[in-house]
Amino acid sequence: MELGDRGYPIVIGSGLLDDADTIKTFVRNKLAYQQVCVVTNETIAPIYMEQLRSSLTGLQVETCILPDGEKYKNLDTLNQIFTCLLQTKFNRKACLVALGGGVVGDMTGFAAACYQRGIDFIQIPTTLLSQVDSSVGGKTGVNHVLGKNMIGAFKQPKSVVIDIDVLSTLPAAEFAAGMAEVIKYGLIWDQDFFTWLEQNAGALKALEPRALTFAIQKSCEIKAGIVAEDETEQGLRAILNLGHTFGHAIETHAGYGVWLHGQAVAVGMRMAIRMSNWLNESLGEELEARLVRLLEVFELPVYPPDGMNRDDFLTHMAVDKKNLNADIRLVLLDKLGQARVTSEYPMSTLNRLIDSFIGQS
Ligand SMILES: NC(=O)c1ccc[n+]([C@@H]2O[C@H](COP(=O)([O-])OP(=O)(O)OC[C@H]3O[C@@H](n4cnc5c(N)ncnc54)[C@H](O)[C@@H]3O)[C@@H](O)[C@H]2O)c1
Ligand SMILES: O=C(O)C(=O)C[C@@H](O)[C@H](O)[C@H](O)COP(=O)(O)O
């Protein structure tokens, strides 16, 4: 990840958690930490903690085990990390290691940004979503009942270690949720990658290592390239939010954890593509149909939840972080592989768009 003195390596491979040399290079010796606190959760700890611990022998390794779930991505749980660090007398030279999915990664990064005004952290992402998206780019934070990820900081990790083997224990619905973000990269940035995903969906679903590695690598490259241009989302980076304006509204309305983040993004991307086509007919209706076919291969939802109405969407979309005033800013496509952020559309079109999805599921 190219970011000047905040740049960092992203290593992708098989067997990395068991590979003491890799862990040594990217977590231990090279960065010379004395104290390491692995932040993980109650689901991941029994599966992967011992493997990681054996690659960290010789260091003071503490473990902070959080409850599992999006509903715990909040300030109370964040405080549990601070309590762990203070009880074990961690100093400013300590390093946090996020071993988990996006929830663990976002909270660990935010804890690292805050603890004693900032310590280092490393990402060891264990879900597909966290491997292709949340572990890269430095967005960290927690949810508020009134909005997703509303409290947080930009804090880049010192390295990202992606072991594709951990995906073998990931539930299928969680794998699919990660695929929604992978598909996002094709839509916003790379039409050839989108076509490749259509052609290789079966291999990805079967966890075929070559296909998986390619998809993860491509996703990280695209994300890192965008973040390198615009680390703190002054402009370009907001295109990574395709589908999220609608998706975050779904997650918040349903209650955190009821809809997986990637599921909500899948529906949100479909809504954004239909809106894009309505505003720019040269995009063509076929793209929405192609997206739906691809989402359905992974059994991702393509309609918002029953009972969610237009006001529910608009209320939550009004507190989106992209908004600069009362206007709701959306990420839309000009064509496959090219996105932009805009609030220049008739409100009547947004109303009609939301209505076209209500009561359809
Ligand atoms: N910071 C960013 O740039 C960014 C990007 C995308 C998403 N996010 C955030 O990430 C979160 C979603 O992350 P997620 O999809 O990884 O969900 P998650 O962190 O909740 O993990 C999903 C589930 O899988 C379990 N799990 C994780 N790894 C496993 C493994 N290898 N084997 C078995 N079970 C495993 C977890 O315990 C959890 O129950 C959301 O809060 C979202 O807002 C952040
Ligand atoms: O890294 C980014 O920038 C993204 O927008 C990636 C998204 O997939 C991710 O869900 C992110 O957390 C959303 O950010 P937010 O600022 O809309 O909360």
Ligand SMILES: [Zn+2]
């Ligand atoms: Zn996302």
